[in-house]
Amino acid sequence: MKVRLIVVLAMCGWFASTVAADVVVLKRDPGLVYDDPAATGSSSTNRLSSQFQGLTADDVVVTDVSDTMLATGTWAGFGWRNYGAASSVGTGNWGLWQFDLSGLGPIGKVNKAELRLYFVNGNSIQAPLRVVTPWSEGNKDGNFPGIDPAEAGASGAHPSGLQTNQWQLPDGSPDPGQSSGTITGTWAAGQFSTADTDIAGEGRLSNDRWHVFNITSIAQSWANGDPNYGVAIYNGNYSLRLSEAGADVQPVLFLDYLPDEPPLGVTDLAVSAVDWFEVELTWTAPSDVPPGPVESYDIRMSTSPIDETNFDAATPVTGAPVPAEPGTTETLVVDGLSPSTTYYFAIRCVDRSNFTSPLSNVIQVTTEVTDPVAPGTVTDLAAVNVKPNYVALTWTAPADDGFDPFSGPVSSWEIRYSTAPIDAGNFAAATPVAEMPAIAAGGTPMSVTVWGLASSTTYYFAFKAADEVPNWSALSNVVTATTLEADPYEPEAVTDFELLGMLPKIAYLRWTAPADIGSADIGGYDVRYSMSPIDETNWDAAVQAEGEPAAAAAGSVVEFAIANLEPETQYYFAMKSYDLAEPANISALSNVVGGTTPAQ
Secondary structure: OOOEEEEEEEEEEEEEEEEEEEEEEHHHHHOOOOOOOOOOOOOOOOOHHHOOOOHHHHEEOOEEEEEEEEEEOOOOOEEEEOOOOOOHHHHOOEEEEEEOOOOOOOOEEEEEEEEEEEEEEEEOEEEEEEEOOOOOOOOOOOOOOOOOOOOOOOOOOOOOOOOOOOOOOOOOEEEOOOOOOOOOHHHOOOOHHHHHEEEOOOEEEEEOOEEEEEOHHHHHHOOOOOOOOOOOEOOOOEOOOHHHHHHOOOOEEEEEEEEEEEOOOOOOOOOEEEEOOOOEEEEEEEOOEEOOOOEEEEEEEEOOOOOOHHHHHOOOOOOOOOOOOOEEEEEEEEOOOOOEEEEEEEEEEEOOOOOOOOOOEEEEOOOOOOOOOOOOOOOOEEEEEEEEOOOOEEEEEOOOEEHHHHEEOOOOEEEEEEEOOOOOOOOHOOOOOOOOOOOOOOOOEEEEEOOOOOOOEEEEEEEEEOOOOOOOOOOOOOOOEOOOOOOOOOOOOOOOEEEEEEEOOEEEEEEEEEOOOOOOOOOEEEEEEEOOOOOOOHHOEEEOOOOOOOOOOOOOOEEEEEEOOOOOOOEEEEEEEEEOOOOOOOOOOOOEEEEOOOOO
8 A cells, every 4th residue: 555645734723634645456356467468569558647657566455346247139138247258338238347445444535536447449438427326246147047046136227137037026036926937037127327327537548458537526426425336337339358357457446545534623612692591602614634624513512511521421502503614614503591500512523434523622601690671661652544444553663671772672572452451461362463573673663554453443452572581571552543434435447547558578558546435545456458358247357467566646647567468469458446445345447458569
């Protein structure tokens, strides 16, 4: 095994490492040659990258290597055949190679990975593809019926076995659910295809016999934790040797890699904010070794000092961020803490090989006393618009502590209403307003509309807010409002609906905003169009336009454009208005206008 020393300079305290890079040769049997064993005299050039030049048999790591050919045109129609001869990789034929890397231990970074294959002849071949489906080498010898006993395939799609003259299960045994007499063999259950592969290698260097394929990205994916199902080559006319052909011509994987080592530890864990129920932690993301982000953070807390001996017994902290690039500032808010309590926090980093870093610096923090100050009491709750079925309310937002804007916003608030007078004793029994506005900073003007009220009814409204403890504010001033009588009247119909002009796909419309005859106020407009004249009988079948403008004051000029029309097409347009009553009162149909869109 050849070892190089890679030195990485220290930077900012979160990245400092000296990593030994290993350069190895992986194959099924001992020995390593560079010349052409067939002595053709045409393979003297070593196409390997510089870090693999000069490796000897001492650098060979003997490991399990599976390789096989899936070829068409055999006596079985198609199937697995692997008998150590020069098998042809051609259109419709696949070659598969899998090297067991587990004996090397966890791999961190792959500097270079090159697959070397011995070819007998040919002039075209594609780059290897990563295999993403399990498979087995099989034990066929190319002759009928195969080698007994059958070897089970790793999946139903890529089986291997014997030609037994009857249907077989994936383990090679007869399938009692099928009738005998059909010549299939378990290898015929499915063929390997591009669906079983994904990323490709980076290229190929070759001479007349040894062909070298750069598969660095594929090998790195295995190091990153993706399953190692090997590589496959498809669509070529070369003949090549498999492992059974002998040590001198066996497939070889040359690998230059950095072994995975425990990540560096956090050294600057700190507290950036403290409250009575939470603390905010910050630290600098450390590096894994070899360099890169760590896989996860294991953060623990305790009310007793933490060290290496009791870290695992401390309480895990949830919600840790996904580790960022080394050198990035990380932040985590830990809540649910008790007031006036001393806590200890520490971190271990974990990499993808489950190596853990040294324990971080341990920090100690004491939470503040419970917040004793309630939000301010609202005194300006007011009913600013009263209608038959709704009431609009306004107020000024209180702050977390009274009305001090520097104390932050409240944590929650609610308005409740009732047909009976409200006081502090019965506030919780009143009906809550379902859709309250989002919490805002203290001093912000706020409003909400309470819908679904009964007409001609007196209602009482009150407000309360709470902080995070929760400390509840006192009850606000109580507002009384009596809704108006029910509005049975529909809005006025639009009588000046106008088509201003048309483009190939757009129509421009204008009208005067109608008034609401009743007391509910105009709610909006329903504009529709059709390729047929519109009247009351077919109004529902017309297409409703999207994005109609909001209701405008009576007498205002309203303009609107309808898009996505078809060129050179006759269209008709009409509209109705509706009020805010529940259910809404709808006006009569407007005048109908029409026109033809021009050509594109």
